[in-house]
């Protein structure tokens with residue numbers, strides 16, 4: 194008897210220790226859900242025996258179920274099988290993904306956890322995917338045969354529909370695998386747009402079948418300036434491009450994660466790589482070489498030649514066919530007009546179009562406006578809308594063009610007042626190629642400036658002065674990652690992580706629900722996930738020492 198009691202006691206202590214060691218999920222993730230309400234129930238125990246149910250025949254939900262299974266395995270080491278099901282009785286004791294038409298917002302989610310099961314619901318598969326990201330981030334990182342999920346109802350809804358990250362793959366080129374990992378980072382943070390900068394003076398990175406020299410010649414430069422545009426070049430041939438097949442693959446990879454890619458073909462400036470391949474596209478006829486330095490050049494597309502317009506249309510035709518999203522970014526920034534002022538063909542075009550300078554707007558500015566309007570109309574044939582940098586506001590484009598406000602927040606407010614949709618990407622604080630601290634001596638070379646984690650967190654996309662009826666024009670915000678000084682993938686990650694986490698809260702939470710200290714307290718569980726995937730991040734941004742310096 195005594196022996197039996199001893200065995201029972203020993204067994205109970207094993208169970209007790211086991212229980213004490215069983216980790217628990219914590220739903221206070223980044224970005225923070227709108228509501229986490231406890232439910233009177235025991236915890237749900239997440240074990241490998243649980244199944245992930247999804248509605249039979251729904252391919253998007255099946256993919257969602259596979260993602261959840263993959264994430265749980267990565268986080269805990271446990272493999273859960275997925276199961277198509279139509280019978281609600283199958284749901285008990287398992288995790289169930291389902292669509293619920295009563296949920297209002299397309300990307301909202303509702304997670305319900307009781308001892309009897311977990312339900313992740315959304316109006317759309319995209320909403321369910323957002324719920325899956327929350328559940329994933331709530332799990333502890335590390336092998337665990339069982340994880341307790343506290344009983345609760347968790348709900349979240351993004352404040353903005355456009356939640357973007359940009360990546361410049363021109364100044365430095367990143368492999369398709371690196372771009373996919375970047376998309377993985379976006380998905381983890383609840384982002385839904387990737388602005389892909391594909392063409393510029395330093396390289397042409399997208400295969401265009403009709404103009405093979407764009408990539409044969411334009412994708413390669415004979416060297417790269419060292420440091421901040423020093424006279425010294427490294428003399429190393431550098432380049433690369435994405436084939437159309439690779440682009441389709443990346444577009445699908447992003448779409449599977451409910452991320453729309455917005456390609457940028459910057460025009461009429463930032464086109465030297467194309468002009469190196471086809472010198473007749475420029476006013477002087479060249480020769481041009483793919484640029485080896487950074488900055489802005491006077492050499493831009495010649496709009497006096499019909500061939501240039503045909504070139505633009507042909508390129509955009511292929512681009513429109515590759516990218517199913519509604520928006521195509523046509524750049525429009527940093528286009529000096531000195532060549533146009535001197536080019537007889539451009540001046541003739543101005544005359545032929547009956548363009549006359551108006552107040553502060555030169556005839557050449559209005560010529561850029563005419564190009565933009567032409568492209569806008571051309572792309573509307575493909576069901577596309579244009580988005581461009583805020584310089585477009587100075588060119589009299591119509592309000593179907595979305596404005597990307599980069600030279601501060603003011604152009605965004607001005608664009609919204611005029612009736613344009615606007616995406617906020619002000620250099621301060623949303624240029625993630627800027628430093629993250631004032632004490633830069635121990636940081637990788639960056640553009641300059643100082644956009645700390647806190648500055649990003651405190652950013653408010655909607656200007657106070659905007660009247661109520663114009664606020665809806667602010668579609669959201671995006672951080673830009675220009676890569677003049679970012680030469681490799683770990684450096685991209687370092688510039689982005691963890692600032693993207695702060696941006697995610699800007700885009701998901703209402704301003705009154707934001708709290709920087711609380712965000713910082715939740716951040717270490719997110720950076721545990723960065724480490725799980727071997728992503729490079731700026732750990733110092735989590736310390737108070739860093740804040741004291743800034």
Ligand code: ACM
Nearest residue numbers: 526527582599675
């Ligand atoms: C820009 O940074 N030139 C848009």
Ligand code: ZN
Nearest residue numbers: 476495536539
């Ligand atoms: Zn010209």
